[in-house]
Amino acid sequence: MAVDHASGISASKPDPVFLRVKSGMTVIVTDTDGAWRMADVIWVDGGARNPKTPTLFQVADVDTGVINWVNANFVTHIVPRG
Numbered sequence: 001m002a003v004d005h006a007s008g009i010s011a012s013k014p015d016p017v018f019l020r021v022k023s024g025m026t027v028i029v030t031d032t033d034g035a036w037r038m039a040d041v042i043w044v045d046g047g048a049r050n051p052k053t054p055t056l057f058q059v060a061d062v063d064t065g066v067i068n069w070v071n072a073n074f075v076t077h078i079v080p081r082g
Contacts, residue, residue, distance in 0.1 A: 016072075016073075017075055017076060017077060017078060018054055018057075018072035018073065018075045019053070019054065020078060021041055021044065021054060021057065021072075021075055021078060022041070022044065023041050023042065023043060023044055024040075024041065025040075025041050025078055025079070026038060026039070026040050026041070026062070026078075026079040026081075027039055027040075027041055027057070027059070027075045027076075027077065027078055027079060028075070028076050028077035028078075028079065029059065029070050029074050029075055029076070030074055030076045031074065032074075036076070037061055037062070037063070038061075038062040038063070038079065039059035039060060039061050039062060039070075040059060040060045040062060041057050041058070041059055042057075042058045042059060042060055042067065043057070043058035044056075044057055044058075045057070045058070045069075054072050055071070055072050056069050056070070056071060056072060057069070057070050057072060057075060
């Protein structure tokens with residue numbers, strides 16, 4: 001009987017999407033209830049421990065124009081330019 005032994009090395013996880021977001025990009029923001037919206041990033045705010053790591057984004061909703069702050073974890077996709 002053959003036994004598979006998993007290797008002790010795990011595959012590296014890709015970086016979270018929000019680490020690549022810059023001002024001027026268009027992103028998809030997904031809320032806790034699963035609803036999503038498209039927004040333009042106006043400002044990227046860094047964290048207290050590392051100012052280069054984004055924690056908050058000021059965004060403008062593409063449909064309504066409403067401007068608000070969103071937690072970086074809620075950014076799920078970057079919309080490609082085109």
